[in-house]
Amino acid sequence: MRHALATLAIFILATSSFALSPAAPARSKPVVIQEPLPVVPGTLEEMYSTADEVLEVEILSSTARAVGDPNKPFVRTFYTADVLRCRKGSQRKQVVFTQSAGDVEFPDHILHASGEPLKAGERYVVFLRLNELFGGRILVGERSGAFMIRNGRIEPQGFGKLADEQRNLTERSFGDELERLSKRSMRKN
Numbered sequence: 533m534r535h536a537l538a539t540l541a542i543f544i545l546a547t548s549s550f551a552l553s554p555a556a557p558a559r560s561k562p563v564v565i566q567e568p569l570p571v572v573p574g575t576l577e578e579m580y581s582t583a584d585e586v587l588e589v590e591i592l593s594s595t596a597r598a599v600g601d602p603n604k605p606f607v608r609t610f611y612t613a614d615v616l617r618c619r620k621g622s623q624r625k626q627v628v629f630t631q632s633a634g635d636v637e638f639p640d641h642i643l644h645a646s647g648e649p650l651k652a653g654e655r656y657v658v659f660l661r662l663n664e665l666f667g668g669r670i671l672v673g674e675r676s677g678a679f680m681i682r683n684g685r686i687e688p689q690g691f692g693k694l695a696d697e698q699r700n701l702t703e704r705s706f707g708d709e710l711e712r713l714s715k716r717s718m719r720k721n
Contacts, residue, residue, distance in 0.1 A: 561637070566607055566645045568632035572673035574693060580713040583659035583672050585621030588681070589613035591652045592626075596634025598643065599667055607645035608666055609634040616655065619710050620717070629660050629669035631678075647675050650689065655681040657706070679706065 573579040580586060592612045598605035608630040615627055633647035650656060659677040660669040671677035676690025679698060686706045688695035698706065 561641050563642045563644050566632065566643065568645065568647060568674050570632075570674040570676065572676040572690060572692060572694065576694060576698065576709060577713055577716075579659050579672055579677065579694065580620065580710065581717065582661065583620060583677070584662050585627075585660040585669070586619040586657065586710060587613075587615050587621070587627060587660065588617040588619065588655065588657050589615055589627060590655050591650055593652055594634075594649060596636055596645075596649075597667075598636045598638075599630075600665055605636070605643065606632070606666065607634050607636050607643050608632060608670075609645075609647075609649050610667055611650060613656075613658075619657070619714060621660075627660070627669065628667070629658065629671065630667040631671045632674050648689070650678055650680075656689075657681065657686075657710070 573582050590613060592614060594609050594611045596607055596609045599608050600606045609632075610628060610630050612626060612628050615624055618624075631647055631650065632645045633649040634645055636643045657679045659672040661672050662668070663670045673690060676688070676692070676694065678689040680687040680689060681703050684703050686698050686701045686703065688698050701709075
């Protein structure tokens, strides 16, 4: 009898803990991942010549939005940035540009672009190209077209040979190289 009561007590305790446990969270929406396959220039000279604009900026804000065909949209993070210095293109006070990065929630799924967004409040040299489908201006080679300036050093945001060559350069050395490319570009035109 004692054994039966002990078993019954264990059963009651076990089943009551299930009854008191919180309800399972609602199923989350499926995530559809977009993997950008950008063409990344192999050298800084190619990056410079491919760009319509080369700007030193400070990111003020960012927001992810869907652009393009509503039936097959692309996720883009839109950045608003103060222009600190123009190295190629038209001088202006602010610029808006985009990158494949971020999440956009739809009624039945979340669309995720796997790129790593740039950070608000940070300084970058960005290489931009015109692209109306993706919001006006885009980073050349997606993330590879952004070079963070931190503590007087260059931190490429992309990967590969070009990024490795520029990594940890001084801001001055990087700027001197951009100046040289600007002069070379002017002689060709």
